[in-house]
Amino acid sequence: MKRIILAIISLLSISKAYASYSVEMDVMSRNKRFRLKKQKMLLSNLISNNSFEGKNFKIVKGKSEDAILFTNKELRLKAATVYFHLEKARNYFIKNLNSSFVQSIPTTIIRIEHFNKFNELGHFANDNLEPQFNNALTIPEGAGYEPAGIKPWNTEIWFRPSKKIHISEIENSQIPIDAKKMLRTFRNGVHMSSLQKFLMDYFVIKIYGQLDRKASIEQFIRTTGTSIMLELALSQASLIQRLITKRWYLLESALIPEIIYHEYSHLALSDGLKLNQSTAVIEGMADFFAGKISNSKELATKVSKYNSFNGKRVSSTKLYQQEFESTSMANTDFLFGLLWQVNEIVQDESLIYDLRNKITTDSNIRDNLIKGIFELIDENPKYTQEIKLKLYRIFYLRGI
């Protein structure tokens, strides 16, 4: 009898341990118009009924190891948003791409409001060392260092706190509007128009031999005045530039679904693309899957309340530049657009997913990535000669 009771008790405890909960909570999610709105969503696969601890993800604050409680009003929205979109991303890789690797990933620790830099040996860099904002990253697993009390850790995703910073503080910031270029084009147009007018008047004088002196002087003053004003504006182009361009930068990475998908994609691709550094190839691949999960050609746009950067767009007409291969320009949307274009031709996301086995994190776009795509095309007889020819043409037109 005792044994039966013990067995029932142990079964109950096991079932309690593996019990899963579903909770409805406010989450930042896209509406039909692709606007980011607070919406009620169901968070599933939770193993705790009072905190963000799930079978697949555990959401913690900063360096803490304890899951954020549902009662934490300050972080609840962020934690719920991150949890909900991570589950969505995981489901995408399992259902759409049949990824056995993703299925085998143990519970992943997700850190929000975490400003410490990553240290390969120490897990977290010292609190005083360059606190990080407006960003998110996926860190590789580490062996830890027992003598110093640093435990080994698995792959983790970190979301940084947001901070409004001046655009001038950002390295490699891209200027969306070039005021000097714009003014110069306008000035050239005006000068050409003035010259044409002058020639026309000269022609009229030659034919009719008449000259309305008063009108001509007035016209001359107007033309000269406008030209001087234009030249002055051109000389002060940098001042105008500052007035018309956006000066502040802000990114609430834990509230933007595409950033969450992007980071999870790094994790899902990490069996092929190691997370040791940020390169054009690894970022572009993650961008592509973030776009696919969100079912949109735009990443992190139309979220002005939480984000004041331009995001990434598939429609960007950027042509290949050698600089894209460098780490400093690894985050441009060139590869995002290119991979999207490839997928539109091959109509198979699994080809892009399988690409992770053909390239490494250190691969470049021009040679390795393109070669990997063609190797996958050659390996599968379902891809016709037409598809191959299409790919060659689009790569050529992109300047690769």
Place this chain on the structure above:
Amino acid sequence: MTCDYHHLPNCKNYTKQENYFRLVYISLMKPYLILLFLFTSFHAQSATKQSMFKNTREGISRHLGLWNKFWLDKKNIKLGEDFFTTLSSQEQLCEENYIKNIVHHHNSDEIKYSILSLRKNNLLDDIATALIFDFKKVPFEINIDDLDIEKIKQIKNLNHTQVYQALKQFSTYQKKKQCIGESFTQLYSSLTNSILKKSKRNKSIKQTDKIFKRIIKKLYKKNVITKKTRKNLSKLLKNKIHQRKNNLKNYFQVKSFIEKNIKKENLEDEIKSGTSDFISKKDKINKVYPRSRLYEKYNQFQIIYMAQILDRFLKRLEMTAMLGINLIDENQETFETIYIESPMEIYRFLLKYMRHEMRTLKENHLFSNAQVIYTDLIAASFELYQIPPSSLEELLKVEELWNPQKSKHDKIIMWGKLFTQTGIIFVPPPYNYLATLSIWVIESFFQGNKEEEASFNHSIFGEVQ
């Protein structure tokens, strides 16, 4: 022993007995052989119960536009396979026989739509349709009876024998089962060359046409030909039958030669068979109908040669994994090898090499006067079943790489800009500045963030030109 049957070929000396048996054998076999000959020739005449110009490669027909389709449906003309039961294979090679068949056997005066119906049902292809269309307004029978050389002799300044011979030959074209187009071209050539006082200068086509007209007028006036014959010959002239570059006979000759040269495995390959719109539609870059141009400009040998160029390019593209450039010293020894693995570099090199092969065709004796364009290579390759229809569009687009085309949108912008800029001259200041500003804003709006053309600084082989 002598041979009694000298009229027999290879007559040998036989014995009397042998000769007897031979005589019996021949007398018995002769009627049978005649019957056999008649039967086989009759059979040959009526054997072809199907079209010889069936469409197997062309997609959308250039002759079946919206207007023609609408009228074809409205007129409800439906000609099928049975149309060819009354046309022997020999007759199918003459354009006028199709018209004759429509008028006589199908009692239809809708010649154009009857031909279009055949095209719609793929019983004719676009090339054959166009060739038959040339004859839709010309007589399909011209008779010249009772030729009298004495009457011809009354005409001054003509080589009478030559004219007589030419007319005599033309009068028998139906008996000889020749085509009216071919016979008329011969007649035209003979008559225009029969003038005794010839000027040394080369005459234009217009001038020779006038000469021909004058001769047939004189022939009519001297009662050599009837009024109807003169009228019919004038119609042939008016429809420029003698100026045609191709005819059904030539087309069939080239087509059947090519068909015999199609590799069996390609012919049996389902992916490579089928039709393509791009081969029958107007090519956007060169403004030509690729398949029609192919058969109009080239003979069978040229077509096969051109097809090989594209075939080689595709094979190289399929097989090349790496390029190796050997640097060789004075002793003919390689001192360095440069390997290029980049797929796009290989692609650029192979495209450039194909362009080079295309350009050097001029040096080939087969292509001495031909201006080969890239579309010709594709059409030739497609005709030989070397490329699948699905690849055709993509292969045609490859030309845009070295021959970029302006989009309609760009053209509208260019013209709009040109007219507005000119218009601004008449606008007084300061409004002209406002106009300039408007143009500039519109231009920026349309161009958006359009970047400059791709730079191939990173490439060894550079842009394909």
